[in-house]
Amino acid sequence: MMHGRMKSRLLASALVAVLAPATVAATYAAPATARAAPVKEAKCQIHTVLAAKEGDGGIPEKLRFLEAQLKDDEFAAYKAFHLIEQKAFTIKLGAPSEISLSTGNRLGLSLLGNDDTRLKLHADLSSRDGSKSLISADYSMEDAGVLMIRAGSYTHGDIAGKLFFAIQCARSG
């Protein structure tokens, strides 16, 4: 009995001797590694999507990457999705970029900062005639996460529906 207790105490002491410095070192080192490396540049993509309540087109191949989002309840009212436009561009930290879209809207996008997993961004979408800002938002999002902006009704050719802009950004430098 006594022998067993002594053995346990010895084992505990040895374990503490090994674990304590390691734990201190790990805890001390953690903030340095967890501290987000500043992202100076991000690649962004915008997909302009027309969502229609008529038709049975479903999700076209070029929008398959958005399948999970377009099958969400939020889009349950729409039966067909049409890709109107897709653009890729790069934004730099603290330098607002603006891109013109074929719908007439202009999208301003800024990289404001980042943490380990998310980018902090600012988006500004103008109306189609450019006379006013429809929305101005600061948001943070995981790399390549999608922010959707629905900008009202739209007709493309003979297809009428609702206009969606899918905005994605991911750190690149």
Next chain:
Amino acid sequence: MTTKTSQPVTSEELSAYFDGELEAERVDAVVRALEEDPSLRAQHSGLGLLRESVRTSAEAHAQSVPAARFEQIWDQIDRAIERDARLQADANRNASIWGRLWAALRPVRMPVMVAAATAAVVAVVVAPGSNNPEGAPSVAEAPALETTPVVAPELPPRAAPDELALGELAAPSQPDPKLRPMTVPETSEAEIHGIEFGGKHGRISNTGTVTVLYVEEDETPTNSERSL
């Protein structure tokens, strides 16, 4: 089977009489035969017993149906209880592994916790001051960009794409003709820090899978023939 009457009464006639289906002209003959022939009366009584027996059996069967249904319900309950018990047993089995592990670590449990607490205290006391004396946030921030509060700016009238005032803005790079879509993370959820709707109304919807900002354009749809 004969009687003293002129025409013998057959079993079929007796059965038909018993069921009340015998022709009227033969009923009297059968009645008379029953009065005179004890064996025929016994046979008639046998038919009565048989009918009673069948009726009793049918009633017993009818009474047994609810019991059978009751058994079915109980079977269902039993199966549900058994399934729950099995799931609980699985959960307990999983828990018992951790329980055993926890029990196995009993001798060193307290020293390890003390060491971890000490390490955490040391780290909290030492870490922030050494690398970050001014307590700057860990999130890298843009150097001089005011983001709060967010105000929707009045934009100038839209110019032709070539004439857009991009001089003050960093011009975006050219679109990649072989654009490959980015792989969307499973939880594509935006955290909105500030928002200003320029239209009459707007709203934010966040389902966990996707974040949608709803804004309203002018009511008249715009035509566009441009497409990729």
